[in-house]
Amino acid sequence: KDEEAIAYSQYPRPADTPQVNSDVPDLKDVKVMGYSLRSWDYRYTLWLGYNPKTFQVNVSDVHAGELYILADDPGEDKNIYSDLEQSVVIKKLSTLP
């Protein structure tokens, strides 16, 4: 009961840059999956390589990351992932199931 409440979401992409089918890629075209976890305090997202034939995500194939600290940045406009990439927080979050 004392665990922090977390919500998960995900979104597929066909490529690392926006293209005409980026909004709604067909499953066969999905190359990257963005997995988000969000709490009261932050939203952390990793964009990971994804194989649509096996439905497998490659957790070591990190295409990009996002981290927003919502108390300072409620609109999610200041992505500080790069600033904190090597930090303890990121390492801890990356080990979550």
Add this chain to the structure above:
Amino acid sequence: RGRRNVLFIMADDLRPSLGCYGDSVVKSPNIDQLASKSQVFLNTYAQQALCAPSRASMLTSRRPDTTRVYDFNSYWRDQSGNYTTLPQYFKSSGYFTASVGKIFHPGISSNFSDDYPYSWSIPAYHPPSFHYEKKKLCKGDDGKLHVNLLCAVNVTEQPGGTLPDLESTEEAVRLLKSWANNDAPFFLAVGFHKPHIPFRIPQEYLSLYPIENMTLAPDPNVPEFLPPVAYNPWTDIRGRDDVQKLNVSFPYGPIPKDFQLRIRQHYFAAVSYMDAQVGRLLSSLDALGLADDTMVVFTSDHGWSLGEHGEWAKFSNFNVATQVPLMFYVPGITIPRDQLGESTFPFIDILTQPKYRFKNDKVRRNVVELVDVFPTVASMAGLRAPEHCADVSFQEELCTEGDNLAHTFRRRERG
């Protein structure tokens, strides 16, 4: 009746831009009234900001990686597992279940049947006038008809003199009337099509939002350090005649500021129009004497970016695209039975009654998810909530990847 009926109301692409969520611009008196008698979850998130995957996820209580529905072209029973849906669970528990409007995403993703007969006792109802939703029916500045994004119309001039959500409300009320004196409990799901684009709405709702009062999103530009993969180029609105005329560059835009204001005006007007249909539905529930033994759930499939981050769509992991309203009215629990008066949900016509005031008495601030809806609705209706799924659950027909939030209705929030 030994069990509570369920009226399950869904909006389409509705972010929590509602009075009851603290929005000072949007006029949503009927949903606010429902919220004042409900438990309101202030921080609820969809599992994927796209209609078909989100609805499949919520209605099976499985995450997209378990439904394996990520687009419009997969049906979970073929793609991953024969998962039991929320309405199917009620149907198998003796409820009469019916779908009006958009509950499952239509087409392949619900087997071209809205998952009938698994989920529903009768075939799903779709408003006939939805056939015209993408036709040239919006009067442009040139006086001709176009396929526009902004499409405030004189309803009497539309085919059949109606609009889809008006028809859905009428059908839902007709069903409620037919069940009012039945002994069998019902689960009625009503899915409104708005505020999804195009904004084909009764023109009078625009008057609630004078363009001179509209403001841009607080952060209308693409953030400097946003990875390109996180950005969506909102292609669905680019194809509309009125947006095409703007010659917006791909993929980043931007849309001219005056048109941004008009998109926001039309979205808010669409919310008020949808709110009026919720009000008509709830006042009928009330008039039929069903409000004291029917729980009401109100939510949406995901949100929509109204210019935040330079985006005009869902299709992302941003909070504005994933956050949704969620509230549960449970007579006797969210409102004491002795406070259930003669009129629980009187219709509030925002076009003639601009002043109203409601207060949310029961709110929860902790983060919750749409996968929590299934076990919570089941539990609050008096059924057993499904057990939590195992780590791998493709063979499990009935389980939940969410949390049963029933305990939150009686305990003070912690943390």
